[in-house]
Amino acid sequence: MTATTGTLADEVWRLMTAQGILFAVDAPIRQTLQNLVEFFAARWQRDPAQVRAELEAALAADERFTREEVNGQVIFVTSRQGRYVPRDTTDIHTFKQRLYEPEKPLPIDDLSVVVSTSRPAITTVEPVYISDYWIEQARLVTAKAAEHEPVVEPPAPVEPASEVAPEVAEQPVAAPATPVAVEPPSAAPIIAETVAAPVEPVVAAEPVPAEPAPPPAVPAERSTILVVDGMAIDLSRSPAEIVAEYGPALERILAERLEQDPLRRIVSFGRMHYPEDKLTSFGKNDLRKIRDYILERNEPLLDTEIVADLYYHNPRQSDYEGFRFSLNYRLSREKDFEFVGVEGANIWSTKGLPAIGSKRVKAAEMGQLTSYLIEGFDDSLAEQSAESIAASGSVTRLLTFFEWEFGVLPLDAALTALLPKPVFPDQRSAVLRFESPQHFGTYLVEVRYPTGNRGGWLQGLEDFFREHLVPGALITISRGEAVNVFTITYEEASETTGRLLTLDEKKNKFAFANMTFYCAVDDDLLPEQNRYGKLRNLKAFPMGERRKAEMILEHVCETMGERGGSREQPVYRVSFADIFMAYNVLRPASRSFLLALLANHPAIAADPAAEGVYLFTPPPEETDEAEAVEEDEDLPIQPALRRRSGRYIEEDE
CATH class of the missing domain: 1.10.10 (Arc Repressor Mutant, subunit A)
Structure with a gap:
């Protein structure tokens, strides 16, 4: 062996x-x-x-x-974990050092803050060790206070009159207050204290009037605090103003401080924080019960539904919010549960639920097809700004063939301004509920957020698009009553019948079929046979091939363009409207993305004779010498192959 x-x-x-x-x-x-x-x-x-x-x-x-x-x-x-690494037991920071020289000491005004006042067990006076660090700190604090303390002259002693009452004349005149070192009892620790003797007023029979001493200057009360990184907050302002200006910074500082706590006394879930020792415990039986209930409902559920249906808690109970936080915090630490909620609506999914949206497009493929959105080719805010979308709470857009066929919408800047943001930095998706008031339907929509070099998109509207709309329809998405609820509507029109482009999945080919629709459409995006008859010649590439933007562009130019030139060197003349229409049949793309592809392609140039028209000159075809191959009668004759534009295609019979 x-x-x-x-x-x-x-x-x-x-x-x-x-x-x-x-x-x-x-x-x-x-x-x-x-x-x-x-x-x-x-x-x-x-x-x-x-x-x-x-x-x-x-x-x-x-x-x-x-x-x-x-x-x-x-x-x-x-070792059982792999390579054995000896433990390092060296402790470079002892308890004695942490006690006398802390990393971040508290401000002190006196040595009594750091010297214990507990009574020692022995009866003899023992010297108390005070670190040089604390002595230096006390000296600096005293020197700093002396710099800001106003100098006040002591009042001059008042001379008594010649005739003074006997009981008053015999009393000595008190001296001005001076620091006096008082030695404490033997049983107490030795602490240096300054005791000021009170000034006794001198009572005279006939006091001599004197100029009153000026009152000591009272320093103005400090209303500004320095937080970190030079950020100063004026506490005299209202809390609303402070939160409006410094809210995000203070929230970030709080999260950082809680993360630095080694004891984890405060735990966090999103922007919410709660004491760890007050959490409600959830065992394995609870987790199994929650997972079974989500699978029974067959869709992701809100935390409020889980709390109400499984544990019979309601918001009127005093421990409701604590119980709800404990549930969310516990589920966030389990790998069998995934958070798919948004700010204000905590929604949980689990393994075993059916996928939302079409299975014909994989997540990795769709992320590559929408990567143009994060590459700087997102022109969705050309007609409507993000501020106006956030204020109005709605977005209106046209539907392309690819979006209609697969029930997806690219997560462009316009939809990003409307839809809620992810709660956690590593959150992959969120599940929203789209309602159709025109047809009283409800659809679960999954929002896939962009990650790395992949764009984001919405999926789950395939049934709604195929039942009520056609490519080129004008749709409007608006916010609903809840943060996770949105409405989708379209502009209705009279009954119209046309021969429109469809995808025959059995033959994997494009074809035209009669369709009747009741929605308003944009004629430039309506794939009607009378105007875009060449669309049937498009090849239904696999999704892995459609991510090749330049290859799809060449195929579109050859299919939709008018052929000219010579037989050896053809030239295809095609308009930008036809390119945009056909390109969005095979994959999503914005106008700016297509214009950049056309400008950078070496074989495509703008037609100087007509605006918005392009000329595509494919590279010369490469012909290989024929090789004698012995044919087998049992095997079918393979069609001839020729190379065009860097790829092999079948020769037409």
């Missing part, structure tokens, strides 16, 4: 981890090379020297094993 190096190392690792099955995951598991050689030599019935060489080579090449030599004996070390 001859084992490869990787297979032999895996077998040794399984053998050693089975030996240390009860060890800790990071504990070392040791085995001598001699024992391993004897084991495998007896098992394989092979020469021990050869087995030893194979073992040393396999284990030396595997990073999970560490080689040691003790008294001339070779030992290999590993």
